[in-house]
Amino acid sequence: AQSVTQLDSQVPVFEEAPVELRCNYSSSVSVYLFWYVQYPNQGLQLLLKYLSGSTLVKGINGFEAEFNKSQTSFHLRKPSVHISDTAEYFCAVSALGSGFGNEKLTFGTGTRLTIIP
Amino acid sequence: DVKVTQSSRYLVKRTGEKVFLECVQDMDHENMFWYRQDPGLGLRLIYFSYDVKMKEKGDIPEGYSVSREKKERFSLILESASTNQTSMYLCASRGSAYEQYFGPGTRLTVT
Numbered sequence: 001a002q003s004v005t006q007l008d009s010q011v012p013v014f015e016e017a018p019v020e021l022r023c024n025y026s027s028s029v030s031v032y033l034f035w036y037v038q039y040p041n042q043g044l045q046l047l048l049k050y051l052s053g054s055t056l057v058k059g060i061n062g063f064e065a066e067f068n069k070s071q072t073s074f075h076l077r078k079p080s081v082h083i084s085d086t087a088e089y090f091c092a093v094s095a096l097g098s099g100f101g102n103e104k105l106t107f108g109t110g111t112r113l114t115i116i117p
Numbered sequence: 118d119v120k121v122t123q124s125s126r127y128l129v130k131r132t133g134e135k136v137f138l139e140c141v142q143d144m145d146h147e148n149m150f151w152y153r154q155d156p157g158l159g160l161r162l163i164y165f166s167y168d169v170k171m172k173e174k175g176d177i178p179e180g181y182s183v184s185r186e187k188k189e190r191f192s193l194i195l196e197s198a199s200t201n202q203t204s205m206y207l208c209a210s211r212g213s214a215y216e217q218y219f220g221p222g223t224r225l226t227v228t
Contacts, residue, residue, distance in 0.1 A: 036219075041222075049215070104162060
């Protein structure tokens with residue numbers, strides 16, 4: 001079974017400063033990795049995903065993430081945040097394999113990003 | 118554009134009532150999912166379906182059942198609602214590139 005750890009439950013950042021949201025995963029097989037964002041009173045929206053290939057993936061709204069297999073991490077970064085980035089961010093993993101296990105996503109507990117004007 | 122809709126944004130029910138939460142997707146996806154979201158716990162999978170009339174238990178299926186009679190519709194049923202089922206419920210469907218598309222959520226309060 002796979003698991004996801006988001007080390008920070010809350011991250012306050014000043015506007016226009018850089019931010020990194022941390023995500024570590026555990027799995028005995030290869031994985032697909034995702035970051036989702038949830039704005040207040042809304043569902044989750046896909047920010048970016050890693051399936052294969054380049055370990056640096058770019059997503060929407062200027063976010064990017066780097067897959068590090070040796071450290072089993074998939075940290076999310078943005079060089080300069082805006083007020084509109086205030087939201088909750090979820091890291092998720094899907095383990096590859098036979099059967100129906102690879103259909104499921106396992107989510108972290110989320111990181112609430114607050115942008116300070 | 119991808120669209121997943123849920124029948125209600127807010128719902129208030131009494132303990133013991135039978136509750137139906139409906140989810141519809143317009144992307145012809147085979148896989149659909151029901152999650153509940155609680156503060157500090159993230160999203161937890163209740164049930165998923167990989168085809169019409171096919172279903173699999175997720176991580177927390179107790180107290181819930183599901184129905185999938187048509188490909189586009191996936192229903193979550195609380196047979197006898199309890200206060201510990203007060204939560205945000207999110208439906209999703211899965212695309213060909215493995216990402217899941219989410220509906221806006223239903224905030225259910227059981228009193």
